[in-house]
Amino acid sequence: MRLHAIYRSHGGENVKGRPGWYGKQRALLSFCRAVAQARRSVDVDVVFLNDGPIPAERLDVMRAWGTPLPFTGGSNRRSYLRALALPRQRDWAGEDLVLLAEDDYLWTPAALTALLAASRTTTADYFAPYSPAPGGAAGTAPDTTLGTAPGAGVAAPGEVRWVPLESTTSTFAARVGALRQDERLLLLCCLSGGDFDHTSCLTLQGVARFGPRDLLRHKPLPPGTGTARTLARNAYLTAMKLAVDVRAQRRPSRRRTLLAASPAVATHMESGWVAPGDWAALARETDEWARTSAAGGEG
Template identity: 55%
Template sequence: MITSPLRVTGGRYDRGVRIHVVYRSHGGENSKARPDWYSKLVGLQSFCRAVETLASQRPAAGPEVVFLNDGPIPRDRAQLMAAWGDPVTISAGSNRRSYLTGLSLARRRGWDVHDLVLLAEDDYLWRPETLVSLLDAACDPRSARADYFAPYAEPVPDDGRPARWGPVESTTSTFAVRVGALLQDERLLQLCAYSGGDFDYASCLTLQGRRRFSLRELVSHHAEDGGSSPLRALARGAYLTGMRSAVNLRSLRRPSRRRVLLGAQPALATHMEEGWISPGPWERIARDAADV
């Protein structure tokens, strides 16, 4: 709870705002192409190092970390989670259901509307300064109109300087948001999650007042994996057309309700998937993180 007005000196955090983290994890793996230095354990270790950096440099800011685990987690990761936060086991069964559960935690736990919540996925690698930079960006007076922040966004070159924050079009399901904005936008984010396909992209555009689906995309949909009966395919098509039409309508937001999304440039985190790795010394960061 904020007990005094927020003070910012030179864009640096003084006191008031706290960070809450919802770190979504699953014990299994998928078939995505991964770099040689990939592992979910290394990703978790790098994140814990970012938590440690924030705690040492901004002790009043938290963070409160909830590890939202969809099913059982391997012992090495479970032990690390217990040491650094609050492990919570759920039975979501899908990325979308886990994501929706994570969205609801700000409301269910009664987090202060002035705070930040970071929703993080378990196949990302994090720079040590990520949470400090995120907090400073959110508390910078120049970012007062921004409600959403993306540690991983556009793949700009890494010039070795500290990350700058600027407007971006989109990010993934790993992002930060002011709690007050999340409480207002929760139903819209839920709607976007049921629109099929890249719902994170749909969410980012819709929040900013941009139409996501073209007329063709409203009526033409990818078939289900493994195929389906003609009746089921017809029902699914009608459902997706309705959901996508609703998403497009929700993008017609009043200018005062359109959200601003800022992204870190260069990225403070990277998705550990071939073809989607941000510029940066990520192999070295992965090696260093293993020492946590």
């Protein structure tokens, strides 16, 4: 078995609230630290899917740890769809594991090792390294990592359990064979608008995402948009949402199982969506690892 990691990156920033230890360079280094540990026991192939220009310091690290693949997408959705197509385009083996990773996550050193262990010891097809709530349950957990309670910490290799999860983000791992079978379904979920990651997780598991009201309720277009365009766009989204709900009625053999690491082995670095744990301490450890090891390569 090989692990293929697709690290989706963008050079810019957005307006999301961030914890004090946030940084894309730090996120990248923590990911490379996890790659280094996983490579002690398995072949890890890393593709850095870069949407637009990437700062030179970050690009240097990417070149040392994998293969940068530049493209012009212009949106998170297009970057995600480009990543979904890679397993098919590169003909990766169905028994391999593929990880789709976003560039604003902090990773524990054992994160990829834990994902590989889960793929070997369970029959699940999808794995979430991150869940925002304790115990792997879906929901929002308070951001307590800047003032962590006594005894809190991040997962050590032997502490990780894998528990059922309703939904996660666009950072997840999957068996290559399952992802290739589900590619068209995931594309359809993306075309339905809104939070396509949540829609995808529910639909893969055979759960209808949209109720009757949701089918007719859409995100408003900018002020001044013409009536004809608004009506056409709303009709399109209603049709896509209905198609997603129909596709959610999967036969039992095609319904996927999504498991989450508990405690999380990675966290989204967005205020209000940080997984429980002492991630500020891990951020400091990552900086120290970068200073004292061959962080610029595997040397």
